[in-house]
Amino acid sequence: KKNKKKNKLHLTACRPCQYFHILTFKKSCKQIFCKKKMPKKGSSLKKWQQSNHKMIVGIIGFCLGIFGVLCGMFWEQIFNSIVEKEMTLRPNSQVYDKWKNPPLALSLDIYLYNWTNPEDFTNQSTKPILEQLGPYRFTEKQDKVDIEWNPLNATVTYRKKSDFYFDAEGSNGSLDDVIVTLNAVALSAAGKAKRWNSVRRNLVDVGLKLYGQEMSIERTVDEMLFTGYSDDMLDMARAMPLFGKEVEVPFDKFGWFYTRNGSADLTGVFNVYTGADDISKIGKMHTWNFKQHTGFFRSTCGLVNGSAGEFHPPYLKENGSIELFTPDMCRTIPLDYVETTEIEGVLGFKYTGGARSIDNGTLYPENACFCGGECVPSGVMNISSCRFGSPVFMSYPHFYNADPYYLQQLEGLKPEQDKHEFYIILDPRTGVALEVAARFQVNMLVEPIDGISLYEDVPRVYFPLIWFEQKVRITPELASDLQLLPKILMGGQIFACICFGVGLILLCWYPIEILCTRQRSVELKSMPTTAGENVKQTKFTSVEELKNRPPTNVVLNNKTLDSSPLLERTNGKMPTIVPKSETNESVATVTTAASAVSSNDVNE
DSSP, rough: TTTOOOOOOOEETTTTTTTEEESTTTTEEEEEEEEOOOOOOHHHHHHHHHHTTTHHHHHHHHHHHHHHHHHHHHHHHHHHHHHHHHHHTTTOOOTTHHSSSOOOOOEEEEEEESSSGGGGTOOOTTTOBBBEEEEEEEEEEEEEEEEEEEEETEEEEEEEEEEEEEEEETTTSSSTEEEEEEEEHHHHHHHHHSSHHHHHHHHHHHHHHTTOOEEEEEEEEHHIIIOOOOOOOHHHHHHHHHGGGGGGOOOOBBBBTTTTOOOSSSTEEEEEOSSSGGGGGGGEEETTTTBBSSSSSSGHHHGGGBBSOOOOOOSSOOEEEEEEEETTTTHHHEEEEEEEEEEEEEEEEEEEEEETTOOOOOGGGGGGGGSSTTTOOOOEEEEGGTTTOOOOOEEGGGGTSSSSHHHHOOOOOOHHHHHHOOEEEOTTTOOOOEEEEEEEEEEEEEOOTTTTTGGGSOEEEEEEEEEEEEEEEEEHHHHHHHHHHHHHHHHHHHHHHHHHHHHHHHHHHHHHHHHHHHHHHHHHTTOSSSHHHHHHOOOSSHHHHHHOOOOOOETTEEEEEOOOOEEEEEETTEEEEEEEEHTOOOOOOOOGGGSSSGGGGGGG
């Protein structure tokens, strides 16, 4: 209009929608009614990307698919290697502080047996009657001292130090409670003299009479546990060199836990594997007191093996077993798998000490080397050689899982699985302890001894004196960390599947699109028109020429294309051209099917 020229019209193709629009000369190639945007001209890189976008998408899809496959195949190995690196015991590692100073609160519950009828012990028709007292609860704080790292064989050497604090609120009784129990000092002296010649045995008998030793004693709980009490027989054994090296008394007092509080010498020197060279060996004993054989048991029974208690091997299998080295008994205890249970939301394998753990060869011939010279019915462990020759036998509390022979000798004992079972629950992936209940009972063998008048007329009885329970359970905070491990593993596998799926879609997108486009083209070519012929392109030079032309309907699939906003609908009539003044537009538009017009007919 500015140049007073006629508005010339021409027909051009709209690339986004593949339909034809009538455009003004001034607005050539600019879309008016199509909602899709025309591609803009860009740099050469953009042009290359536009011309090769199918290849780029295919390459991205291929790479994503390969990455997803590799991630799915090796993600578990990658995850395990990361976990193993964090679990390896080394200075300044994540587990070092938890190993040196365990964050879990350790509780030690001690039960003592009060002997109610000691005066009837020599009466063969009367059984000893025992009354259980306790628990007397102590809180234990552990620490590792004298730590030395040995990188040549991937081990660490250390000692264990424990401090015990009495928990009055958690206890059922006071340390001032008085109990009557078996005289362990006199029985130890008589048991040691049992294998001596008559001369030396008579000296022990004289000493027992001289110092007025009796079958039973009366002491407070505090004296029987950590404080200890003095005894004339101990003083005599330490003062007289007559007995030689066979009688080595390292204590000046007697108490079941005497010198243990605050000491690092009682349990010996540990040397365990750190897992730096092999994660399956982490926490396993290498030597104890610098030896690989304890010397207290014959053959393989004296080998130092099993876990030291802090770490256990990862990747545990069901129906397997683990081993636990106990320095107080100078031997290894096997524990067998029984079930899978849940602790604080974490699934764990439960291992218990069954009949195999406390057998002396009666049920399991391979345990015959634990007999210590005399094999007794299953249920007790002879550790006399480990306890300075005293006739000490270990069992589970109340003779749980033991031969009925032991219960028939006494009254007042009642074994129960929930209260007296020894078990440990481990996380199968990491070997971390979820819950531990270590329960043992100390018994002493009372039997007739020739030449010792105090024990000439006594029955043969495995007499229970004390049992203890050390129990610990993982905290909810530590359990939540373990719960993340399977979630991270599952998340990585899901991510791998997503990458593979997206890559497969991108790789197959354009081949599928080409197939669909070809199918659609075949369908459009086979469509009939109103006059039985294809619609051809018509050129217009002005609006007046377009108005004077008779209206034409384009029919596809029996439907009339009359969607142009410049065509006015009337009821029952064909669409007519809408004047410019009514549309506020400078042009009129007509739309025809792209498939019906050849690109060679388009007016450039």
